[in-house]
Amino acid sequence: MIPSFPFLKKKSLDHAGNVFLPSRRDFLKIGSLAGGGLLLGVSFQCTTKAQSQAFVPNVYLSISPDNTVTIIAHRSEMGQGIRTSLPMIVADEMGADWSQVRIVQAEGDESKYGNQNTDGSFSVRMFYEPMRKAGATARHLLIKAAAQEWGVDAAACVAENSTVIHSESGRSLTFGALANAAQQLELPDQDTLELKEFSSYKLIGKDTPIIDLKDFVTGKAVFGADVNLPGMKIAVIQRTPVVGATITEYDASEALAIPGVLQVVKISGSGNPPGLTKPLEGLAVIADNTWAAIKGRKALQITWDLGDNASYDSKAQLETMKQSTLEDGMIRRERGDFNQAKQGAAQVIERTYEAPFYAHGTIEPPAAIAQFVEGKMEIWAPTQHPQWARDSVAEACSLSADDVRVNVTLLGGAFGRKSKPDYVVEAAMLAKETGLPIRVQWTREDDLHHDFFHSHSMQRIRATIDADKNLTGWNHHTVFPAIGATSDANELHPSDGELGLGCIDFPYEVPHIRIETHESKAHTRIGWMRSVSNIHHAFAICSMMDEVAEAVGKDPVQFALDMLADDKALDFDGEIKGEFGNYGESLEDYPWETTRLKNVIRRVAQESGWGKSLPSGTAMGFAVHKSFLTYVACVVELMRDDSGEITIPVVHYAVDCGIAVNTDRVRSQFEGGAIFGTSIANTSAITLKDGKVEQNNFDGYQLVRMPQSPKKIHVHIIESNRKPTGVGEPPVPPLAPALANAYYKLTGSRVYALPFKL
Amino acid sequence: MATYELTINGKQYQVDAEEDMPLLWVLRDLLDMKGTKFGCGQALCGACTVMLGDSAVRSCTLPVSAVGSGAVTTIEGLSENGDHPLQKAWIEHIVPQCGYCQSGQIMNAAALLKNNPTPSEDEIDQAMAGNLCRCGTYNRIKEAIFTAAT
Numbered sequence: 042m043i044p045s046f047p048f049l050k051k052k053s054l055d056h057a058g059n060v061f062l063p064s065r066r067d068f069l070k071i072g073s074l075a076g077g078g079l080l081l082g083v084s085f086q087c088t089t090k091a092q093s094q095a096f097v098p099n100v101y102l103s104i105s106p107d108n109t110v111t112i113i114a115h116r117s118e119m120g121q122g123i124r125t126s127l128p129m130i131v132a133d134e135m136g137a138d139w140s141q142v143r144i145v146q147a148e149g150d151e152s153k154y155g156n157q158n159t160d161g162s163f164s165v166r167m168f169y170e171p172m173r174k175a176g177a178t179a180r181h182l183l184i185k186a187a188a189q190e191w192g193v194d195a196a197a198c199v200a201e202n203s204t205v206i207h208s209e210s211g212r213s214l215t216f217g218a219l220a221n222a223a224q225q226l227e228l229p230d231q232d233t234l235e236l237k238e239f240s241s242y243k244l245i246g247k248d249t250p251i252i253d254l255k256d257f258v259t260g261k262a263v264f265g266a267d268v269n270l271p272g273m274k275i276a277v278i279q280r281t282p283v284v285g286a287t288i289t290e291y292d293a294s295e296a297l298a299i300p301g302v303l304q305v306v307k308i309s310g311s312g313n314p315p316g317l318t319k320p321l322e323g324l325a326v327i328a329d330n331t332w333a334a335i336k337g338r339k340a341l342q343i344t345w346d347l348g349d350n351a352s353y354d355s356k357a358q359l360e361t362m363k364q365s366t367l368e369d370g371m372i373r374r375e376r377g378d379f380n381q382a383k384q385g386a387a388q389v390i391e392r393t394y395e396a397p398f399y400a401h402g403t404i405e406p407p408a409a410i411a412q413f414v415e416g417k418m419e420i421w422a423p424t425q426h427p428q429w430a431r432d433s434v435a436e437a438c439s440l441s442a443d444d445v446r447v448n449v450t451l452l453g454g455a456f457g458r459k460s461k462p463d464y465v466v467e468a469a470m471l472a473k474e475t476g477l478p479i480r481v482q483w484t485r486e487d488d489l490h491h492d493f494f495h496s497h498s499m500q501r502i503r504a505t506i507d508a509d510k511n512l513t514g515w516n517h518h519t520v521f522p523a524i525g526a527t528s529d530a531n532e533l534h535p536s537d538g539e540l541g542l543g544c545i546d547f548p549y550e551v552p553h554i555r556i557e558t559h560e561s562k563a564h565t566r567i568g569w570m571r572s573v574s575n576i577h578h579a580f581a582i583c584s585m586m587d588e589v590a591e592a593v594g595k596d597p598v599q600f601a602l603d604m605l606a607d608d609k610a611l612d613f614d615g616e617i618k619g620e621f622g623n624y625g626e627s628l629e630d631y632p633w634e635t636t637r638l639k640n641v642i643r644r645v646a647q648e649s650g651w652g653k654s655l656p657s658g659t660a661m662g663f664a665v666h667k668s669f670l671t672y673v674a675c676v677v678e679l680m681r682d683d684s685g686e687i688t689i690p691v692v693h694y695a696v697d698c699g700i701a702v703n704t705d706r707v708r709s710q711f712e713g714g715a716i717f718g719t720s721i722a723n724t725s726a727i728t729l730k731d732g733k734v735e736q737n738n739f740d741g742y743q744l745v746r747m748p749q750s751p752k753k754i755h756v757h758i759i760e761s762n763r764k765p766t767g768v769g770e771p772p773v774p775p776l777a778p779a780l781a782n783a784y785y786k787l788t789g790s791r792v793y794a795l796p797f798k799l
Numbered sequence: 800m801a802t803y804e805l806t807i808n809g810k811q812y813q814v815d816a817e818e819d820m821p822l823l824w825v826l827r828d829l830l831d832m833k834g835t836k837f838g839c840g841q842a843l844c845g846a847c848t849v850m851l852g853d854s855a856v857r858s859c860t861l862p863v864s865a866v867g868s869g870a871v872t873t874i875e876g877l878s879e880n881g882d883h884p885l886q887k888a889w890i891e892h893i894v895p896q897c898g899y900c901q902s903g904q905i906m907n908a909a910a911l912l913k914n915n916p917t918p919s920e921d922e923i924d925q926a927m928a929g930n931l932c933r934c935g936t937y938n939r940i941k942e943a944i945f946t947a948a949t
Binding site: 118119120121122248250251253254255256257258259260261262263264266267269275300301330331332333335336401402403404405406451452453454455456482484485486705709710712713714715716717738739740744745746747748750751752753754 | 800817819820821824827828829831833834835836837838839840841843844846873874875877881885886889890893894895896897898899900901902905923924925927928929930931932933934935936937938939940941
């Protein structure tokens with residue numbers, strides 16, 4: 042079973058980071074700096090793509106004679122700070138003055154920038170080394186140019202603050218002054234290139250403010266819907282209320298009578314299964330302004346053939362899924378013989394864990410702008426995956442990808458939603474059909490009704506305990522409509538990819554393990570949301586581990602440490618029936634190390650004061666979960682006041698993400714992840730009845746607000762010289778179970794279904 | 800369609816709009832002032848917050864016909880150079896993540912401080928409860944408000 046969704050595809054770029062000097066011919070092709078200067082390209086090609094695709098040179102880095110260093114941001118910015126973190130690696134390595142660095146957002150173009158899909162918490166993981174090499178190459182060239190100019194030894198020169206200095210003679214030249222000479226030099230050997238010592242970095246490993254900060258606080262930052270084209274019209278679309286429904290007839294006359302409404306255009310939908318890239322069937326009201334389009338949409342009269350999903354009831358499906366977990370499922374991992382453990386057990390704890398559909402709820406609803414002129418489509422969109430958008434637009438509009446240009450704006454939150462290009466395709470189809478520049482504007486209702494939801498899930502775990510209070514067996518049944526089912530109705534089991542997200546790599550030293558899956562169908566669009574299946578898997582596993590710890594009479598922190606046993610690298614040898622994805626990396630490059638998991642457990646226990654006596658009305662809960670190659674442990678403290686109201690005074694995280702490139706953004710991702718996790722745990726749920734989503738806006742689909750959110754979130758970063766790993770998603774999974782375990786300590790009630798009200 | 804005289808960020812504007820058009824779309828679509836954001840259209844998330852006089856209002860549900868002669872202040876007009884104490888505090892605490900809700904957060908906080916220059920933590924919690932941030936920047940927002948208030 043191969044993951045049928047893009048974020049887990051192998052991304053290792055064997056030849057990534059090779060730096061090249063664009064040729065004279067390339068200069069022209071690229072439209073080089075008018076006043077000369079130094080231009081460097083970086084190859085982001087993965088091996089297989091490079092073989093099949095003509096390489097198009099890019100300019101990744103340039104230094105102009107006025108001493109401005111320009112660096113391309115080739116990943117999408119959605120709040121994780123990547124527009125800052127990758128360029129600052131380059132700048133720090135080359136010795137550039139960060140205040141004179143300009144960041145330019147790349148268009149979506151795989152031939153120039155490799156895979157730009159920004160999800161799976163892997164930008165820093167993948168590009169830390171390539172960015173350092175690019176910076177070191179530039180530094181090497183600039184120093185060599187200066188050394189030649191002065192007739193001195195290059196080794197006696199240093200580059201800092203965008204200046205090369207020869208301290209012996211007191212001479213210095215700016216990068217700008219050296220740029221033209223540096224351009225004439227031969228590139229250093231990429232394999233022997235000397236990189237700086239970690240301790241000498243001025244930006245890496247420090248709190249570095251994000252580059253868009255001033256624009257954010259003055260309202261100047263440009264998000265998707267902020268792009269304005271001359272003559273642009275606004276489209277608001279009435280999409281099918283049930284996935285797979287089709288329009289049988291419609292009357293647009295009342296809509297067209299509304300002042301400002303110009304046309305009504307039908308969008309033919311993808312049918313069933315809906316797919317990840319195609320729009321849903323709908324009627325687009327095109328108007329002079331957004332308000333007229335919204336009013337026009339309300340006035341549409343549409344008769345739908347609701348199709349196969351019209352009787353779908355998500356609550357009923359969860360009940361069916363729950364029953365299915367009583368049966369034998371498809372075995373996905375087996376160690377020992379669970380039946381033997383069960384027979385010899387003094388106690389069997391059997392619990393089910395339920396979690397609902399979740400919507401991403403980005404505060405910026407999807408929006409995209411398209412203009413079709415003389416056979417060329419130009420797009421502006423807040424997209425995580427500009428190339429997928431480009432290819433999907435080309436396919437939907439019968440164009441060559443070469444005739445589609447995708448400009449990436451800032452993303453007003455994404456969390457996986459804005460990987461899917463459906464809204465971009467809508468804009469492109471309408472621009473082509475009408476010949477007008479079009480902004481497709483989703484409303485909040487559109488966003489909640491037509492999301493690609495995080496799948497609802499049912500899990501059953503049986504834990505066997507012997508007479509000596511040892512956990513001897515672990516039988517985990519998991520069932521949830523798979524992401525793949527959105528494209529392929531025959532994909533009935535969770536994929537290997539989804540199981541690899543915090544289920545199949547159950548790390549504890551239990552002699553008998555059996556992990557099984559069951560069939561379920563998708564009746565709505567399923568996608569991926571911040572940490573994906575780790576969310577429900579961590580909830581079930583960390584909740585059960587807490588319950589087992591209690592049953593064997595151990596503290597849950599100590600129990601987790603004991604169950605991880607010796608320091609080792611897990612390889613799940615022969616136990617996993619399919620492929621263990623390890624987030625697209627080999628276990629050699631990124632081993633699964635129990636030592637590092639134990640480290641974060643010990644650290645979070647120490648920092649949170651775990652085990653100390655707590656005042657009455659307060660309680661702590663613990664959870665630990667590795668995801669996206671990052672090791673995270675979490676302690677949540679709860680407090681109940683005299684009126685019975687429960688709040689979250691403190692969350693502690695300990696995280697081992699290898700080298701923390703921008704420590705401030707590592708912390709901010711964990712702060713935000715704690716709050717995202719609190720919404721998952723306490724407030725949010727999507728349900729469907731008669732095939733329709735029952736929540737309409739932020740009154741029905743609730744997100745945590747300031748008074749409900751954890752008052753203090755402490756992030757303890759393990760100092761490490763290991764390869765950096767991502768931090769966007771890993772904070773989310775352990776939060777809900779840590780909160781649920783604290784809730785049990787406080788109230789005596791175990792939590793078996795999300796969301797639960799505090 | 801009617802003509803409305805609006806005072807926005809100290810300047811006079813004349814707009815022709817349907818009387819039920821929310822101020823949000825007047826700002827964004829008719830006046831091309833994109834700093835104020837659309838989030839929910841139902842006054843549930845606060846992304847569209849502007850000040851009308853000294854009060855925070857949700858521009859997504861305020862019809863242009865109800866704005867009257869009051870002075871509207873948007874994020875673009877909060878300060879001339881981005882140096883309002885709240886903006887400086889937001890920068891000091893590196894508050895934003897994606898940044899999208901921050902115009903509304905800052906305008907809501909500005910109204911709070913106009914009416915209560917030294918709010919307590921509870922007062923900040925209550926005043927800011929209508930502004931959602933999906934990235935989860937609430938704690939830094941609170942710290943920034945404390946910084947700006949002192």
